[in-house]
Amino acid sequence: MAFFEVKDIKKKFGKTNVLKGVSFELEKGEVLAIIGSSGSGKTTLLRCINFLEEPDQGKVSVGDDVLIDIPSIDIANNMSDKLEAKIKKIEQGKLTEEQKQAKIAKLLDSEENKARKKWKKEHALSDEELRAKRLHLGMVFQSFNLFPHYNVLDNVMLAAKLQAKENSKIDISAVEKNALELLDKVGLKDKIHNYPCELSGGQQQRVAIARALALQPDILCFDEPTSALDPELTGEVLKVIKGLKNSDTTMIVVTHEMEFARKVADKVIFMANGVIEEMGTPRQVFGNPKSEKTKAFLQKAEEII
């Protein structure tokens, strides 16, 4: 069994099928780059893994801990008598065949949503349980999302300090030492007393990385960490992420930086239309893509450069 497993994640927003069953595995210390055009579901996948979005179905586990396990709900093959009667009624009605099909599909859809809601209600986690699961993962956002009213050091220490308050076993002085070490690692030791508004975008993103690392997550996720930065600042952030590779942090990076994916990732996933179109080592995906879609995407990315 792999260290981190994602199995058959599906997610709909209204009628839009954003994720149509995504599965992958990662070993400890591996770096996964997820590439693909906008709207292919990369960010939604990351958000589902991070509990920022609730998938409709799928399983996520880290080591022996199951984080998410939502079964598929197959209404069409497990119909109640009442539902069957309803469908019969539609079929015997006066609508055209097309209208009937649409109506049945809509009915099944709403029944499925109801059943899913019911399941989720029955299996709802307490805030504490959810929090414990969440802490397996860290997240770095495209828009940094630093807390503007805390200085750099406090941004990094806040969560660990709050945990220390609740749990007397955690040593507060160790929290500060750890935060300072991390800020040194991302090259911001001289900025610890500055506020986020006084930093450049690249510096802010490096603080966000230190903040995520402070909780020692098993998996650190990056959601397009450099998309809000100009090329110069992009470099400094990518360098920091690259530097983390040597430590044994497992990372998932959603990115548009092809060069970064090629050089730093151990594994690359190309997503298109809510499915994994191609997965493999950077050499396989970039050097010898099998899918036509991957080829087209890479060619376009190449042309821009």
Add this chain to the structure above:
Amino acid sequence: MSFQEVTLALLEGTKYTMGLFFLTLIIAIPLGMVVAALAMSRLKIVSKITNVFIWIIRGTPLMLQLIVVQYVPGLVFGFPMKIRFLSALIAFSVNYAAYFAEIYRGGIISIPRGQYEASYVLGLNRKQIVGKIVIPQVFKRIMPPMSNEVITLVKDTSLANIIGIVEIIMSAKEIVATKGIIWPLFYTGVFYLVMCGALTLLFNYIEKKLDYYKI
């Protein structure tokens, strides 16, 4: 009537003006939080009722509300309001609580979603998110509209003379009526200017103190 005598008489009225002002703030600031919480409740019924309440309070003149609080209990329920100052305090507190609630609500919804998401992924619980992330930022954001509203309150207290509270304007009107001089009425402006000036300085100071970060 000498300048000094008029000043003393108006200072007597200032006691009621300031009393009404401070007591209204003490009640309306927390009451507004309750109203804001109800208005943002997940229970649709609760938020709907609260919004109707806010609509009525903001949609009718404060002067009318003063009259309603003073006279309706006696006329309709046979339970006359004996202390006029209490009527004024109730009307002002409820009225300002509704306005404050809207300011609080505006401040809360202006906090970007990313702040909540960052808090979630860092494992903060609901209480910590509200106490450590949302409220400190809301506090800064609502300062300018709050200072506006508080300064308006100073001047609104003069409406209380409609139900016979002898505040500054009422004191001046009494002098005008009995002594046949009109300048004390104009002189009241100075009292309001001094009070509002002090508040402006206070709010400038607070806003400067909160200026250590930008949003």
